[in-house]
Amino acid sequence: MKYNEYKNLNYAKVGEDVLEFWKRNNIFERSVATREGNTPFVFYEGPPSANGTPGIHHVMARAVKDIFCRYKTLKGFHVNRKGGWDTHGLPVELQVEKELGITKEDIGKKITVEEYNQRCRETVMRFKNQWDTLTEQMGYWVDLNNPYITFEREYIESCWALLKKLYDKGYLYKGYTIQPYSPAAGTGLSSHELNQPGCYKMVKDTTIVAQFAVKRITRNMFLFEREDEQVYILAWTTTPWTLPGNTALAVGKNIKYVKVQTYNQYTYEPISVILAKDLVSRYFNPKAADIELADYNSGDKLIPYKIVEEFDGSDLAGVEYHQLMPYVQPDKPAFRVIIGDYVTTEDGTGIVHISPTFGADDFRVAAQNDIPALLITDENGKQVPIVDRQGRFVREITDFAGMYVKNYAKEDESSPEYRPTDVKIAIKLKEEGKAFKVEKYEHTYPHCWRTDMPVLYYPLDSWFIKTTAVKDRLIELNKTINWKPESTGIGRFGNWLENLVDWNLSRSRYWGTPLPIWRTEDGEEEICIGSVVELTSEIDRAVKAGVMEQFIEVPDLHRPYVDNIVLVSKSGKPMYRETDLIDVWFDSGAMPYAQWHYPFENKEIFEQNFPADFIAEGVDQTRGWFFTLHALAVMLEDSVAFKNVIANGLVLDKDGNKMSKRLGNAIDPFEMIGTYGPDAVRWYMIANAPPWDNLKFNPEGVVETQRRFFGTLQNTYSFFALYANLDNFTYQEEDVPMLHRTESDRWIISKLNTLVGIVDANYEDYDPTRAARAIQDFVVDDLSNWYVRLNRKRFWKGEYNIDKIAAYQTLYTCLETIAKIASPIAPFYMEQLYRDLNSVSNKHKEESVHLAYYPEVEKADIDKDLEERMDLAQTISSLVHSLRKKQMIKVRQPLQRILIPVLNDKMKHQIAAVADLIMSEVNVKTIEYIDDTSGILVKKIKPNFKKLGQVFGPKMKLVATAVQQMNQNDIAHLEREGGFEIMLSDDETAVLTPDDVEISSEDIPGWLVASEGRLTVALDITITEELKQEGIARDLVNRIQNLRKDSNLEVQDKIHIFMQRAAEEVNQAVVNYSAYICAETQALTLDIVEELPNSTILDIDDYTVLINIQTDVKSAV
């Protein structure tokens, strides 16, 4: 059995071959099955939607998921991964509408709801094949055979069961939200409809800056200076018709406000007004600033003003004022100043008038501050706003009752009698002294695309889940979730929970999970259906009661089928389904339950798989999937839904721009994988930036990863395989005890074990990037560039002895361990590596690395001293190399010795232990150590700032100066006595200990030195005759090796060398080093001849040498 050897490994082909192997041998299924009965590691798949093609960012997101599932499998956990598909929602609907060339209006007219939904069902899985292919090719292991699909009957039934549970707990209620509404068309508009071109138009509206009179109560007295002072808060509105609905005023927390004394320009009354400081100049003419308030005469054009006080927005919060237009009274305390997060000083007065029924922001801040909306009770006893659905003021608004708030009656606006309602309101406020300023203002305003009439923001019926009822629990449990990165959990998600509003479930659409609530027309009675069985029996009742003509089986829980069902209430009235669909986020948030058709079946499976140990999705899901999972889990199970979560960032193009098909900068994942193979793509994405940072995806980076990491690893394996095959090393021998292995063997094994621990800790901490980087650094720097480089000869030279076996075993262990610990990130390549090794050695019974187990850290094999001295060896070698370089002495020229000043015994022993390595690496004969006793060391002293800073603090500078002024004698004194007194000032001294400073050797007089940190190395550059000859010998070896290579000789081929007599130094070198040359070049004989035809001319420094090598001695000469 031989180790596979590859020429020009094709990484894409590795992917294909390994995939084939996995499929043939059911490796994925077995990686789950072989862990059956072990502790489960629960993973939830956030379902993608297959109505679009997958992009490169999906590779990123899924690589992250895959890594931890594979890792946990290696650690022995039982990791089920059920796939899933998200199938409902607006994107599908829009795509279908676009393809059919229809709009929402046409549904139910040009096309039946049934046909429409059928189209959606077909469209949503259109690219499923592409998704499946990508899943396979990128190596994302997830069960695609039994996925959950959100449009399936069982799935929807589970959603219904959950909704009913919420309903029974009192968490489901009908309320309203503020939505764009067209009174002329009598319908709500989606934001999508509003974004149709031409909907936003320039209009000229009457705007009012209204004066809200501050109440003269104790709470507000800080705003008043005099008994008779009238203090008003100014607020601007472009929709005066909303003023009767005012219940609050909003200020910005950090905005500066001022109180200004002035006069009302319509009534000439003296007033004090409050507005944002930055906007004073917009309402007051600076020319009037110098006029005394007392000099004002009624009717003067220039109105004097005086800024008398300044406040922060937060000071104003809580100030109460008198209702501006007291037609209707609220049912709770209102009319006070609140903080609004969206208030600016860009226009208006920096104070915003709040009318909760007519603005979405208004509604939200009012709800957050417990400010009621102004509602009246209609003839049905229903609470309704003060503007009806036709856009008219209700009866209660006496002065304006029945008037359209906008011109929905299509009156002739050019007629001299025509007065918009807004103007009438302005006139009334002017008369009452409540208008500070009225003017026309031109701005854009949305219009209904069908009627061309202005849209109102208006409360429309909506079903809600009362998430605010469990807000504290949501926050509390969120704190137990391990978020990566942490800031998403406490920041983005935490803030979202802090500012929670009830979850608006309603969607006025067709393709989605229907709301399972039936109501009587008066809304008095209702039922929430929680299962198909319940629905069937209710239908049965309805048929018996006669509200339905005949019994129908429910074939599909979608619209329109459920809409055709009429149920009967307790009192015998017909109940119709609330036509809303529910938010698709409910579908995905329900997946922990619905994927198992829980609670109808699989109770045990559900319980074993809840909550999830781990989920991962894009950070854009924070308020989507992450929230709905969390909210449902808290409300239904009083539990978190997931314990660990990675919120990954975006994948941008190499310039940091968002990828889009339109801009043409989108990267095709299939092309990437096809070109570079799945492993390099995955490794690049994971190693380049932490998943939660945005990734600037540059294909050149993939190339680099492939070359630098996979290339190096593959080179190392090839090197191993080449010689192991020659020596028939199959790891059949007993492990060579560590004691009998070389320093470098023990070093790399020590490093390897350290690595295994680091990588384990990083995976455990859900930080794949650090894991990948640690592996990469080990492979490139430690294993390849140091261990293999230093030990090459042990592999290809000499007989198959214990030292050679130790080398093979060591390198084998490193490669195999890397295969295991890197397999979660690069599952294909590492599989091949593992199998290439294991199929020869049969060390493991598992035929796949993904069935194997994560290696244990052999603590006994970790030797920190050894790692430290190898560091020393590397640094010393590097210093010597740099000295050689400066002197232009090539490494092949041996040198006699290097000198290393040692500061203590430990350092000396540490270096001595790796002296052989250093000597062979830098080609010198001996290392000499010099210490204090030599008397030639020049030492350098530097303060230990960290330590001294803590002691001396502000006097640090004095200490530092004193330390730097110490001479050689002082340093010696300090070292000898363990203390040294320094002068800080004339009358202040301090005693230093050796710990307070760092002492290093600086120079060796008369030598060529180089230093780094505390290490200094001196090189003896004398080249004796003997060294010179050895250098020539080594050069000859080198040239002969080249000749061997050029002649295409195999590594093990023996040769005969003939050299024509050359310069005397060369001849001498050949004679003296004949044995060495022969050994190195696998030569059986080396002869100097007088005449050598057919020879190769070699240039060695200044010499010319004629050489001929032959495998057959007879053909020579």
Added chain:
RNA sequence: GGGCUUGUAGCUCAGGUGGUUAGAGCGCUACACUGAUAAUGUAGAGGUCCGUGGUUCGAGUCCACGCAGGCCCA
């Protein structure tokens, strides 16, 4: 506008709890090596650590205010 996040060499990124010469890889330049060779090694050039203030004996690191990019929300 708000919340979160990023900003360090031409590029991609490291830089626990503050410590005085800010690092790596790639790229660039020069040299070396040549039985791992479509490799490798050594050296060099390259930095207002986004800006401005502040805290401190000492700030890439802590604080404040900005600037620029990104995401989510409005």
